[in-house]
Amino acid sequence: MSNPTVRAIVTDIEGTTTDINFVHKVLFPYAHNKLPEFLRANAETPAVAEQIDAVRSEMGDPDATLEAVIVELLHWIETDQKVTPLKALQGMVWADGYQRGDFKGHLYSDVAPALHQWKETGKALYVYSSGSVQAQKLLFGYSNEGDLTPLFSGYFDTHIGHKREATAYQRIVAELDLPADAVLFLSDVVEELDAAKQAGMQTLQLVREGTQAGTHHACVTRFDEIVL
Incomplete structure (x- = not known):
């Protein structure tokens, strides 16, 4: 052409x-494994707290506990949902992984x-x-x-x-x-x-x-x- x-x-x-496999077999499982501990450790950080609130808003439950938010996020990863706060949080977890050299x-x-x-x-x-x-x-x-x-x-x-x-x-x-x-x-x-x-x-x-x-x-x- x-x-x-x-x-x-x-x-x-x-x-x-x-390769689509990189996303589905490397990035998504990495976020699924690391997201819960990342959120528990960083929930008070302004950038993370903002996304947690955005997840609550998507859930229609402004008072959802952090654990309920984590369950919802893992469900979204498992079902490949294109939800903006999930993408933002995944990006933060992946940043950590790239910087540690866990993958390229x-x-x-x-x-x-x-x-x-x-x-x-x-x-x-x-x-x-x-x-x-x-x-x-x-x-x-x-x-x-x-x-x-x-x-x-x-x-x-x-x-x-x-x-x-x-x-x-x-x-x-x-x-x-x-x-x-x-x-x-x-x-x-x-x-x-x-x-x-x-x-x-x-x-x-x-x-x-x-x-x-x-x-x-x-x-x-x-x-x-x-x-x-």
């Missing part, structure tokens, strides 16, 4: 830059060279993932390819909207201050690509191992097949 009109690239993470952020081998090349040719690079902005920065900052955060101009998470809704992509385009058709969105998920296309973006599906190719979007299997 070659398109000279692309001025900015927005990429998804899970299944696009990163996984990137497919074709990702970093392509990101470097696009950046060098003047494309602005962004991330849009359902994981929190903090979690995104950690994954790219402590990646198996080193610290790639200097390559990115910005990050978006569920605060901008949900990934299967066109309004989220309209807000991203407004933030980038570019024509929608000058922005390319990369994802493995057809419903996300549909929403981005509805907002006027260009789209490209990454068909990694285990991904089903859709019919409405151009497809590639690796970043080095994308020619801009």
